[in-house]
Structures are given as structure tokens and as C-alpha cells.
Amino acid sequence: MIRDEDILELEEPKLSAAERLYLPQILGGMQTTMVHLGKTLLANKKMTVQYPEEKRTLRLENYRGIHRLNRDEKGRVACVACFMCATACPAHCIHIEAEESPWDDREKYPAKFDLDELRCIFCGMCEEACPVDAIELTPHYDVVGRSRDEMILDKEELLSIYDKTADVKPRKNPRITGYPEVGNRSEQGPSDEGEGL
Amino acid sequence: MTPSTGYLLYLLFAMGGAGLYLLLPQPGKSRALPGVALSVLALAGLLSVLAVKVIAPSDTSAYFCLFSAIAIFGASRVITHRKPVYSALYFVLVVISVAALLVLQRAEFLAVALIIVYAGAIIVTYLFVIMLAQQSHETVYDTRAREPFFAVLVGFVLMAAITGKAVEPATTSEAKIVTAQFAQQNLAGAIEGLPEGNTADVAAALLTKYIVVLEIAGVLLLVSMVGAVALSRKKIPVEGHGLPTRPLGQIGKEVEPF
Amino acid sequence: MTEFLTSQFGVSIILAGVVFGILQGAVAYCIYFERKIAAWIQDRCGPNRVGPAGLLQPLADGGKMILKEDVIPGHVDKNLFVLAPAIMFIVAFVGFAAIPWGGQLELGGKLVSIQVASPDIGLLYILGVASMGIYGVVLGGWSSNNKYSLFGAIRATAQMLSYEIPMGLCILVIVLTVGAIRLEDIVLPQTAYWSDVIPKWNVFLHPLAFIVLFVTMLAEANRTPFDLAEAEQELVGGFHTEYSALKFGMFFLAEYASMITSSALLAVLFLGGWHLPWIPWAQPEATGIAAVIVKMLVMGGKIAGSLFVMMWLRWTLPRFRFDQLMRLAWGGLIPFTLGLFVLTVGLLYFDKHQSPLWTLGGNAVVLVLTLAVAGLSRRDVTGRPASLPSLEGRSLTHGRLAGDVS
Numbered sequence: 054m055i056r057d058e059d060i061l062e063l064e065e066p067k068l069s070a071a072e073r074l075y076l077p078q079i080l081g082g083m084q085t086t087m088v089h090l091g092k093t094l095l096a097n098k099k100m101t102v103q104y105p106e107e108k109r110t111l112r113l114e115n116y117r118g119i120h121r122l123n124r125d126e127k128g129r130v131a132c133v134a135c136f137m138c139a140t141a142c143p144a145h146c147i148h149i150e151a152e153e154s155p156w157d158d159r160e161k162y163p164a165k166f167d168l169d170e171l172r173c174i175f176c177g178m179c180e181e182a183c184p185v186d187a188i189e190l191t192p193h194y195d196v197v198g199r200s201r202d203e204m205i206l207d208k209e210e211l212l213s214i215y216d217k218t219a220d221v222k223p224r225k226n227p228r229i230t231g232y233p234e235v236g237n238r239s240e241q242g243p244s245d246e247g248e249g250l
Numbered sequence: 251m252t253p254s255t256g257y258l259l260y261l262l263f264a265m266g267g268a269g270l271y272l273l274l275p276q277p278g279k280s281r282a283l284p285g286v287a288l289s290v291l292a293l294a295g296l297l298s299v300l301a302v303k304v305i306a307p308s309d310t311s312a313y314f315c316l317f318s319a320i321a322i323f324g325a326s327r328v329i330t331h332r333k334p335v336y337s338a339l340y341f342v343l344v345v346i347s348v349a350a351l352l353v354l355q356r357a358e359f360l361a362v363a364l365i366i367v368y369a370g371a372i373i374v375t376y377l378f379v380i381m382l383a384q385q386s387h388e389t390v391y392d393t394r395a396r397e398p399f400f401a402v403l404v405g406f407v408l409m410a411a412i413t414g415k416a417v418e419p420a421t422t423s424e425a426k427i428v429t430a431q432f433a434q435q436n437l438a439g440a441i442e443g444l445p446e447g448n449t450a451d452v453a454a455a456l457l458t459k460y461i462v463v464l465e466i467a468g469v470l471l472l473v474s475m476v477g478a479v480a481l482s483r484k485k486i487p488v489e490g491h492g493l494p495t496r497p498l499g500q501i502g503k504e505v506e507p508f
Numbered sequence: 509m510t511e512f513l514t515s516q517f518g519v520s521i522i523l524a525g526v527v528f529g530i531l532q533g534a535v536a537y538c539i540y541f542e543r544k545i546a547a548w549i550q551d552r553c554g555p556n557r558v559g560p561a562g563l564l565q566p567l568a569d570g571g572k573m574i575l576k577e578d579v580i581p582g583h584v585d586k587n588l589f590v591l592a593p594a595i596m597f598i599v600a601f602v603g604f605a606a607i608p609w610g611g612q613l614e615l616g617g618k619l620v621s622i623q624v625a626s627p628d629i630g631l632l633y634i635l636g637v638a639s640m641g642i643y644g645v646v647l648g649g650w651s652s653n654n655k656y657s658l659f660g661a662i663r664a665t666a667q668m669l670s671y672e673i674p675m676g677l678c679i680l681v682i683v684l685t686v687g688a689i690r691l692e693d694i695v696l697p698q699t700a701y702w703s704d705v706i707p708k709w710n711v712f713l714h715p716l717a718f719i720v721l722f723v724t725m726l727a728e729a730n731r732t733p734f735d736l737a738e739a740e741q742e743l744v745g746g747f748h749t750e751y752s753a754l755k756f757g758m759f760f761l762a763e764y765a766s767m768i769t770s771s772a773l774l775a776v777l778f779l780g781g782w783h784l785p786w787i788p789w790a791q792p793e794a795t796g797i798a799a800v801i802v803k804m805l806v807m808g809g810k811i812a813g814s815l816f817v818m819m820w821l822r823w824t825l826p827r828f829r830f831d832q833l834m835r836l837a838w839g840g841l842i843p844f845t846l847g848l849f850v851l852t853v854g855l856l857y858f859d860k861h862q863s864p865l866w867t868l869g870g871n872a873v874v875l876v877l878t879l880a881v882a883g884l885s886r887r888d889v890t891g892r893p894a895s896l897p898s899l900e901g902r903s904l905t906h907g908r909l910a911g912d913v914s
């Protein structure tokens with residue numbers, strides 16, 4: 054319900070006679086634009102970045118460009134095929150097929166991991182959702198492809214992007230990377246270091 | 251001007267009238283083909299009779315025939331076209347070709363005034379109204395002529411009478427002289443005496459000889475303008491808007507949830 | 509052959525070709541400069557990729573326009589849809605015929621005018637042609653069979669009809685002052701001097717009429733702040749929403765061509781046409797080929813200046829609201845120009861219409877009267893609609909309720 058106090062009444066300021074001619078304000082505006090024009094032309098103060106030659110500096114930590122799939126410290130794909138990212142993705146552009154993991158420290162791994170970069174809206178929800186920080190967005194943004202198929206990246210391509218960008222932006226230190234060592238599995242269960250998982 | 255020319259002219263007018271009658275939009279199947287044929291024949295005949303017999307050939311008579319043909323064609327399309335927007339556009343065509351005829355008569359000021367006033371303002375206003383009124387397809391009664399037969403009859407009898415009077419051999423000696431002079435002098439010759447720039451003369455005539463007429467016209471326009479303003483200033487009551495009548499700031503306060 | 513070439517007719521034909529060619533180029537480069545100026549005003553660089561400093565951009569744009577697919581939607585009235593851009597384009601260019609570009613040229617002992625045609629009613633011819641331009645907008649908007657286009661067309665019609673009146677009155681002020689409607693005869697008196705120093709340009713006699721004429725020309729050319737016919741936020745693209753490729757290009761070029769016509773007319777009426785004081789080549793006595801070239805350059809410079817101000821304004825001002833636009837024309841400009849007109853007629857009666865002291869004094873009186881009327885009238889300019897309850901009695905400070913702290 055709208056309360057009386059919530060209503061803010063706005064009244065336009067009364068214009069003086071000179072202001073009603075519009076001309077003084079128009080001249081004032083023209084002065085502003087002319088000053089900008091002069092500065093740009095004479096002092097060469099242009100804001101434009103000449104893109105292919107120059108590039109803007111980006112915030113490495115949070116610029117949201119193309120994705121990568123991280124490797125863990127042993128060089129394996131870090132993803133545990135939990136489907137959190139696919140569920141969180143508002144554009145439904147992640148397609149995962151899980152299989153039983155060949156390694157002991159996790160149950161599943163993605164046999165297939167396809168990401169459609171053309172459907173993606175680069176919102177970063179997948180990165181937020183991933184419990185093991187396996188999927189991440191990199192500051193890489195100039196990606197091109199000659200067909201739609203080319204822009205659907207599969208697991209190998211996503212991993213290769215990690216290989217290319219790992220030294221610029223290393224994988225964050227995930228709080229959990231998987232289950233603790235084999236053998237303790239049945240005793241300790243999944244709640245070891247990652248409390249709240 | 252021999253009597254036979256006069257009869258030929260009347261015959262041509264009858265043909266033209268019949269052609270136009272066939273062309274006018276009417277219920278039933280389209281009779282456009284014979285209509286077009288008749289009208290074109292009549293128009294061509296009329297122009298050639300006029301060009302050969304009445305106005306002696308000069309360097310401007312070709313333009314005269316061209317623009318009058320366009321004007322007549324446009325005028326007939328104004329009344330025969332089924333879409334009002336096109337009718338208005340053909341009206342523009344008529345205005346422009348009549349302006350061209352005026353230029354041939356060295357009445358440049360009138361010509362341009364005609365274009366500015368009619369084509370530039372009045373017909374645009376027509377179009378404005380038509381565009382607003384005719385968005386969906388037209389109704390049946392909007393796309394057919396009301397009284398095609400009588401309209402054509404009256405129009406063409408009048409036109410034939412005027413034309414016949416203008417070109418027929420005059421009976422009184424005075425008129426005979428005038429007609430003879432008219433016939434002798436070709437179109438270019440008749441206007442040779444006019445000064446090159448005659449805008450000032452138009453103004454002088456308007457403001458001296460025809461000052462009363464001018465003033466009456468002005469007063470008439472003023473009256474219609476005042477009337478239009480008076481009609482359009484009708485106030486619509488505030489309540490009719492569905493706007494809140496309670497003081498501002500109380501809206502919502504008194505409204506209980508249903 | 510040489511005789512034909514040195515006759516007025518031959519010169520006119522050659523000039524028509526030359527002027528048409530130059531104008532095509534000028535229009536294309538107008539678009540380039542519009543983009544450049546917009547960029548500079550907004551601290552950007554503008555087109556700079558095609559050719560040095562982007563100078564070949566207009567060619568690239570033209571190529572793009574020609575090569576794009578020319579879509580004619582299925583629901584349009586096809587004849588009028590095709591006709592509309594053609595009307596617009598033709599009308600925008602035929603107006604140039606009556607503009608005196610460079611005074612007179614001596615050719616084989618005879619003087620010929622550097623002007624395609626010199627009708628007695630030159631000024632009225634340009635006005636008449638310009639008034640036909642509205643058909644392009646109206647037909648384009650109507651035939652598109654699209655409500656946004658129709659709205660654009662309707663706005664354009666109302667706007668052009670309204671602004672033609674103050675425009676005509678301003679032009680009448682000059683016609684009365686000079687006593688001629690042939691464009692060369694309007695230029696010639698302006699080449700004289702007051703006390704051998706100040707050129708007798710009409711702008712020094714009627715500065716207010718100059719400003720008003722400029723404003724109405726902006727409105728006639730559909731330029732900001734009067735570009736409601738294509739208000740992107742409300743009407744998609746306005747009357748040319750459905751147009752693509754070359755047809756759209758024709759609308760686009762026509763807009764700039766009519767800007768150039770307006771500017772040329774402004775230069776002729778108020779700024780002395782091709783005349784420039786103290787430069788011997790830009791005087792009416794100089795009739796050599798060099799003089800003609802200098803005169804054409806002077807004319808071009810004046811046109812360019814006016815175009816620059818138009819572009820500068822476009823990137824400065826927001827768009828009017830439609831009721832403000834109408835109120836400006838009918839409530840502001842028309843009474844104001846009527847005042848100027850009556851003033852001129854009065855001065856003409858006392859034979860003081862050529863004396864700057866009297867005209868400037870009269871202009872000042874009209875301006876002061878307007879200010880007084882504007883200051884005294886209690887009506888708001890932008891206005892809370894009268895149909896809403898009044899705010900009187902509610903203690904309002906500037907924009908906020910009194911006592912409203914947060």
C-alpha cells in the first residue's frame with residue numbers, strides 16, 4: 054500500500070522569461086559541446102580504444118570471457134560431473150555426460166562436456182555454482198568461429214584453454230578438490246575438508 | 251472555325267463522357283478496357299483538334315498538349331480510382347500540371363502559389379485525414395460512384411458548352427473580332443506583351459483594383475479560422491479522464507484490500 | 509559548339525551537371541562529417557578505418573547501401589512504397605536549380621549567370637519545391653502499413669505544416685526589406701556597404717528573423733531537436749522503419765540534401781550569398797573565372813558553416829516533446845514572426861526599412877515585448893497538464909515536499 058509519506062511530488066521549476074525563450078540554455082549547451090569538441094580535436098583527448106591495435110586492460114579476476122575447464126594438480130580434468138553448472142546455467146548451454154570415474158578420489162567424471170559459447174550469456178553463474186572450481190571464465194573475449202558448430206567447445210578444447218591461460222590466471226585454490234585419499238572413503242564420507250558440501 | 255469542327259468537338263465530348271462513365275467505379279464487372287479506349291481516343295482527338303484548329307502551332311503548344319493531357323488524365327483518375335489516397339495523389343498531379351500550364355502563360359507567381367498552397371498544404375491535409383480514416387480496407391459504399399450517369403452527363407454537357415462557346419464562330423461582330431484575334435495570335439504571341447517578371451503586377455492589381463474582393467476573402471478566412479478555434483476549444487471535464495479527484499497524497503490510503 | 513557552350517543555356521546545362529555531382533559528393537561527406545562531429549563532441553574519434561582519417565567511409569557506406577538486399581515487405585502498398593523515396597530524393601535536389609552559386613561570369617564578351625535557372629520567382633520556386641518534400645515522408649509512412657511509420661508520417665505532416673508559416677513570414681520580412689523575390693536581386697543589394705565598412709547583409713538588419721528562419725529550417729529538414737518523425741525511442745525508425753538498402757539511403761541522402769538547400773537559402777537571404785567584404789574576387793564587379801571560383805567557395809563556406817551549426821545543435825539538444833513542438837510554433841514563433849512582419853511593414857511605410865538603426869531598434873522592441881509577454885504569462889512552457897489537480901496550497905519546495913528529509 055502506498056503511504057502518504059512515500060509519495061514524492063515533483064514540480065518543474067518555474068522558468069524565467071529569458072529561459073522561456075530557450076535560447077540561453079541552448080547556447081549554454083552548445084558551449085559545453087563545443088568545449089568537448091575543441092578538447093577532442095586540439096588536445097587529442099579521445100576516449101576511444103583502437104581495438105585491434107590497442108586493448109583495454111581487463112580485471113583478470115572477474116572479467117567474464119570464454120570458459121575453461123581447469124585441471125587439478127595431477128593434470129586431470131577437475132570437474133566431478135556434478136551437474137551444478139548445467140543446472141545453474143540460465144541459458145542451458147552446458148551439456149555434460151557423466152561416467153564412472155577411473156580415478157579413486159571421485160565417483161564421476163565428465164566423459165563429454167560441451168559448452169555452446171553462442172548461447173552463453175557470460176553471466177558467470179556456472180563458475181559460481183561449481184563446487185570444485187572446475188569451470189571458470191577467462192578474460193579471453195575475442196573468440197571467432199566460422200560456423201555455429203565451431204563455437205560449441207568440447208571438453209578437450211575447454212581444457213586446452215586452461216593450458217593456454219593457466220600461467221596468466223592460475224586455478225584458484227579450491228577448498229575441496231575431491232574426496233580425501235582412497236581407503237578412508239567409507240569411514241570419513243564426503244564431509245572432510247569441505248564442510249557444508 | 252467551321253461548324254463541322256464544332257460537331258466534331260461535341261462528338262469527342264460525348265465519347266469522353268461515355269468513356270468516363272464506363273471507368274467510374276460501379277458494382278458489377280469491370281468495364282475498364284472499353285472505357286480507357288474511349289477516353290484515350292476522345293482525349294487525343296480533342297487535343298489534336300485544339301492544337302490544329304484553335305491554337306496555331308508554336309514552340310509551346312507541344313508543352314500545352316502534354317500538360318493538359320496529364321491534367322485531364324489525372325483529373326479522371328481522381329474520380330475513378332478506388333483508393334482515396336491515390337485519388338489525393340492524382341489531385342496533386344492535376345495541380346502540378348495546371349501549374350505548368352500557368353507557367354506557359356507566364357503566370358509564374360500564380361503557378362508557384364498554386365503549388366505551395368494546394369499541393370504543399372491543402373492536399374497534405376486531405377492525405378492526413380484519409381490516412382487516419384482509411385487504415386483498414388475500404389467499405390463497399392466508399393469505393394463506388396454515387397450517381398455516375400448524371401454526374402458524367404452534367405459535367406460533360408457543361409464542359410462541351412463552354413468549349414463550344416469558346417471556339418465557335420462568334421455571331422456578334424465584336425465577339426468575332428475578339429475570337430479572330432484569339433485564333434490568330436498563337437499562345438506565345440498572345441503573351442508576348444507581358445513583362446518578364448509580373449509578380450509585382452499581380453500584387454498591384456490585387457491591392458488596387460481588387461482590394462475589396464481581397465478584403466472580403468480575408469474576412470471570410472478569418473471567420474472560418476475563429477470558428478475552427480471556437481469549435482476545437484471545447485473543454486473536456488476532468489472527471490471524464492478517470493483521473494483521481496481526491497487530493498494527491500491520499501491515493502492508496504483509503505483503498506482497502508478487497 | 510562554342511557558341512552553345514558560352515550561352516546561358518549551355519552554361520546552365522553544364523552547371524546542372526557539375527552542381528549535381530558536387531552535391532552528391534557533398535551530401536555523402538556531410539554524413540561523414542556528421543559522424544565525425546558527433547564523435548568529437550562525445551570525446552570519440554569517429555570513422556577512421558576506411559582510407560586516411562576515414563575519408564573513404566562514404567564510399568564504403570554507399571557500396572553497402574547498394575549491395576544490401578532491398579526488402580519490400582509483403583504488407584506494403586508497393587507503388588507508393590517505391591515512389592516515396594524517389595519523391596524525397598528528387599525534391600531535395602531540384603531546389604538547387606534556382607540558387608545563385610557564383611554571380612556572373614564573362615564568357616566571350618557576354619555575361620552569364622552561374623545559376624542553373626533564374627526564374628523571376630526564384631525564392632517561391634524553392635519554397636514550392638521544398639513544400640513537396642512532405643509527400644515523400646507522408647507516402648513513405650502511410651504505404652509502409654505500419655503503425656509506427658504512420659505515426660511518424662503524421663507527426664511530420666503536422667510539424668511541417670506548422671513550421672512553414674513562421675518560415676514564410678521570415679522570408680517575407682526579407683522580401684519586403686529587399687523588394688525582390690529573384691534570388692540574384694536579393695544578393696546584389698547585400699554587396700553594398702554601410703559607411704564603406706560593414707557589408708549590407710540582411711542579417712545585420714534582421715538578426716531575429718535570421719535566428720527564427722534557422723530554427724524553422726531545422727524543423728522543415730526534420731533535424732534535432734525537431735526530428736520527431738523518426739524518434740527512435742518511440743517510433744522504431746519513424747516513417748522509414750520498413751525501408752532498407754538503397755531506398756533507405758535515398759531518404760538519408762535527401763535529408764542532407766535538403767539541409768544543404770536550406771543552408772544555401774539562408775546564405776542567400778541573410779548572409780550575402782557569394783559576397784565577402786573586402787575580397788576583390790567576391791564582389792559583383794569581378795566576373796573572371798577565378799572570381800567565380802572564389803565566389804562559389806565563399807558560398808560553399810557559408811553553407812558549410814550553417815551545416816556545422818546544424819550538426820552541432822543535433823549533438824547538443826534533446827528532442828522536443830510533441831506538444832512543446834506545436835506550442836513553440838503556434839504560440840511562440842508565429843506571433844513573434846508576425847510581430848517582425850508588422851514591424852517591417854511599418855518601417856517600409858516610413859521608408860526606414862533599409863536603415864539598420866531603425867530595424868535593429870524595432871527588433872529590440874519586438875524582443876522586449878516577447879519577453880514581457882512570456883514573463884507575464886503564467887502558463888508553464890513545459891507544463892503540468894491543466895487537467896491534473898492543481899498543486900497550489902501544498903507547500904512544495906523545489907521538487908520535494910517540504911519537511912521531507914530523507
Ligand code: SF4
Nearest residue numbers: 142173174176177179
Ligand atoms: S556463463 Fe552463464 S550462460 Fe554461460 S555457461 Fe556459465 S552459467 Fe551458462
Ligand code: SF4
Nearest residue numbers: 132133135136138183
Ligand atoms: S559444476 Fe563444476 S564439477 Fe559440477 S559439472 Fe559443472 S564443472 Fe563439473
